[in-house]
Amino acid sequence: MLNDGKASGYDLKKQFESSFAHFFAAGFGSIYPALSSLAEQGLVSCQEIPQQGKPDRKVYEITAEGRRYLLKALENPAPCHKVRSEFLAMMCFAHLMQPESVETVLNSRLDDIERFKKMFADIEANCMHEWPGGMKFVLGFGKAVSAAMEKYICENRYLLLEETQKQSASA
Template identity: 65%
Template sequence: MDVKTVCLGMLTDGPASGYDLKKNFESTFGHFFAAGYGSIYPALSSLSKQGFVSCEQIAQEGKPDRKVYQITEEGRQFLLKALENTSPCHKIRSEFLATMCFAHLMQGEAIEAVLDYRLEEIAKYREMFRQLEAESMSDWEEGEKFVLGFGKAIATAMEKYITENRHLLTEEPVAKTAAV
């Protein structure tokens, strides 16, 4: 599943512009499947060329025309086929974990700073989840609720693990010859 397919999926919820989709990516989707303008706009032109979306151009004063995309029947069929893939991947790209693998080359303070930063980021996620639940959860599909819960569960597990195990990285190791 690429950015094109995800955009198509978002359009099943109603017509939207590239700008609208970007907001979608920023608020919720982006936390497990990121995309920027650099991939959204090319995705929409490509979908348009393939006939999977139609585009209505709306003139505006002072701003560029608003291009509102709508999924077509062919687009819907393509999406349903794409969703039949029973082995979608789940990948992590973590500069955080890569950095921690090299902790032995770092100063204790730098390690602490990295861990603190990660905990802050996790706290931000949790706050975001909390707000989403309070504000707009009533009209969500079950799938979206499942995904939000998944995010919460992982965030909790990460926070717990880091808090309980950070001492492994920052305490001075016992000298290996101590027992001799």
């Protein structure tokens, strides 16, 4: 991220919460230690800007060595793409749940997707133009996958509810 310009940990967090949120979340507990370690390795430099009231702003900037390191890292031919879904894990055992409980879970998932869709629209409206094709590709990927998930859930939730109703009918 620093390759696109200077930023503080706080600035980066905002990016992780918006454009990166759908595929790579990171909290302060990951960001600050990462910045410290990068600085130690000389891959970024740090400039402290004093402020009144607030902690000093630490603005990080990528170094020439950091840029070389980034380019090397981008040579990985098979980067991973992992999903870790408690949601799907739960749905495997929907037949052990109350039907209302299944409904709640499904709706909360649809809400999350809705929130992502709004975020995508915001991003598209604001900063899309100034982005390289890669960012457009990644945003589009998020939109396509979100849409597919939403469609699938709406069209197939009956699979889950039939089962729980069968159970509650036989109970």
